[in-house]
Amino acid sequence: MIRESAEMRLENKRVLVVGASSGLGRESGLAIAREGARVGFAARRLERVEAAASEAGGACFALRCDVREEASCREVVAGAIERMGGLDALVYCPGISPFGPIEEIDQRAWLEVFSTNVIGFSLLMNAAIDELSANRGKVVVYSSISIDDSPPRPKQASYPISKIALERLIEAWQGEHRKVGFTSIANGDTLTEFGFGESMEKLIPIVQRWSELDYMYGRMMDVSSVAEQVVNALCSRETIRRIAITPHYPDVVETVDEMGQKAVETVRTGGKG
């Protein structure tokens, strides 16, 4: 599976991808491995990251990690460093989003979103910063283009707020640690398992409303289009601070109702593990 050619741009690099069991994280890990890097795939669903590591081939491997647990963040970084003899890059992909009216987001839901989307990243960095600094390493985090929407998309309030916090957080890390290059990927809607925890009945009218308000771009991107930007950020000899990526102009113009329904249905049937 690993591409063997003189063109491999990440040969000998040691990369930990957290949130790599599905969607963008999984695809990012595979794309990084194709460039010759050794990749540790980490997430809560061990069997999923084992399958991803096996598909990547070479010396790639899997580790369990729940970013909501501080000990787990420490252990996954220590495990990756031990397995690879060091660490050159960290890619942070975990992201969750409750959907529904803002007044229904309770304390538990706020804490869950911030633990997963924001705080977990900083806990991993606490454990990884010395090694990444020593190696003049790179860090890439998945943000979201939805943070550029003003006002935020209705009925998804905690998500963009957490991603705004995440983007500010990596700036804070960059400010205190100049030897490491930090990149945020602000991507638009992409075909993954994102939102799978919600019922169709709840999601469809929300997505249809986003379409009416012109927040959507007419189609979902493929994971490979976005993952290649992670590779570009890691390969550049400079620090690319932010990459924003949205679908190119759609080939087919859909009606608003069709598009909202189609977006949800496409995610349900088209997402892959």
Ligand SMILES: NC(=O)c1ccc[n+]([C@@H]2O[C@H](COP(=O)([O-])OP(=O)(O)OC[C@H]3O[C@@H](n4cnc5c(N)ncnc54)[C@H](OP(=O)(O)O)[C@@H]3O)[C@@H](O)[C@H]2O)c1
């Ligand atoms: N898809 C989109 O349209 C879109 C748009 C903009 C931004 N994004 C961002 O892209 C990133 C990747 O999302 P995706 O679309 O690929 O969704 P996904 O398919 O649902 O993947 C989410 C990943 O996060 C991991 N994760 C969730 N909670 C975790 C935890 N507590 N500890 C460790 N890992 C955890 C999941 O693994 P386990 O469940 O196995 O732990 C999974 O690997 C997210 O940050 C998301 O906000 C997505």
